[in-house]
Amino acid sequence: MATISEMYDVGWEEMRDKLRKWREDNCRNSEQIVDVGEELISEHASKLGDDVWIIYEQVMIAALDCSRDDLALTCLQELRKQFPDSHRVKRLSGMRLETNTQEKRKISILKAQGKNAEAIRELNEYLEQFVGDQEAWHELSELYINEHDYGKAAFCLEELMMTNPHNHLYCEQYAEVKYTQGGLENLELSRKYFAQALRLNNRNMRALFGLYMSASHIAASPKVSAKVKKDNMKYASWAATQINRAYKLAGRGTKESKCSMKAVEEMLESMQITMS
Amino acid sequence: MGEVELSCRAYVKMYLHACLFPRCGINGLLLSSGSAGGAVCVTDCVPLLHSHLPLAPISQLALTQVDVWCSQTQQRIVGYYQANACVSDSSPTPCALKIADKISEQFDNAVLLMLDGGKMTADYRLPPIVVYERRDSRWLLKDKHTIMLRHWEETQAIAGQMLESGDQALLVDFDSHLDDITKDWTNQKLNSKIAELASPANGNI
DSSP, X not given: OOOHHHHHTOOHHHHHHHXXXXXXXXXXXXXXXXXXXXXXXXXXXXXXXXXXXXXXXXXXXXXXXXTOHHHHHHHHHHHHHHOTTXXXXXXXXXXXXXXOHHHHHHHHHHHHTTOHHHHHHHHHHHHHHOTTOHHHHHHHHHHHHHTTOHHXXXXXXXXXXXXXXXXXXXXXXXXXXXXXXXXXXXXXXXXXHHHHHHHHOTXXXXXXXXXXXXXXXXXXXXXXXXXXXXXXXXXXXXXXXXHHHHHHHHHTTOSTHHHHHHHHHHHHHHHHHHHO | OOOEXXXXXXXXXXXXXXXXXXXXXXXXXXXXXXXXXXXEEEOEEEEEESSOTTOHHHHHHHHHHHHHHHHHTTXXXXXXXXXXXSTTOOSOOHHHHHHHHHHHHHOTTOEEEEEOGGGOXXXXXXXXXXXXXXXXXXXXXXXXXXXXXXXHHHHHHHHHXXXXXXXXXGOOOHHHHHHOTTSOTTOXXXXXXXXXXXOGGGXXX
């Protein structure tokens, strides 16, 4: 999996500055702080000078928020070693103990027993207290999807997208939920979010196929204006080209994936025939 | 309604799919390379998803792609399989019924197969499957005597052996294919391995 510095082409100084900005602005984007902070402290701790301690504190708090207890403990241990008698560090210690692991265990058990409705209720209560717990929001969205409650699933994903604007997976999942809900308005939303996911990660194949399918369906709808039809056919056509290109690149080498490629080609052709 | 025969290859791949994603709902399509009349012979399967089973776009995409592949390879989609995340519940979910309905629009004797997670323990004797067929617009339990797994003990042994060797890691479902499109959802490599393990004396297994 790519590092933050690889994905966004940033150096450790920019990552450090980003963390500082988030501290100063009191941002609640815990997942981002964890992503950036974890990489910074594991790869560049020695370069950070005295900043490292406030970064450990910042990352620790964000880690608790994201139920990353492993990371929270690492940070806490470093702080304890450096500041053995500090009241501030004792307070952080207390924060960690308060994190409701009992509650989460109960929710896991309910899920394993298939008691989705109860798990949903418990998770909602949990999130009222720990509103920054990304994993919990995502679990809740999955539960709602399995209960076919797409409206509420969309709400959870909206929450996740708001706090994690760079995460292409949340955009793409949101788009899938909208597509599933159906209707022209939802299809148009789904196309927009598939496109957004692609902007964030141009190799997300689900987003690419999703863009193709949603644009094709919109173009085929009798309810849209000629302009909307034309625009969506353009998007669909662009997506089809990208899909073909991606499969051609993939096919170069293994003969098995040629099966997939041929199937995709034919599928795109047949879908176009029905869409026109 | 008619008989259904489940081949070793189809069973082993479904089994490995369920083992690869033990805490997830998984699903897939059942295929046949046999002729349309008479008993339904499920000769192969295509594992599809291990996440977000009820969501439409990827399911639609997968169905279309498998359909096209089938027409290129003289196969047809004859059924659907699913294993639920919760092992104590092997009843078909709304999304299972929906997809199975779609399949039965194209194939009269389509089957819906649920893997019973509760029965997939090391010492189970019978196939851990529950099969449904469509009668009077509803999906009803199929008579057990019309479901055949030839060479069941050998099939079970192969499945167990491959699980022990960790071969489920070789299985590619449609979800995994979308994560890395160089991976082959037709699972040719796995098919070869299964064929190797099946005793040559049994011929067309």
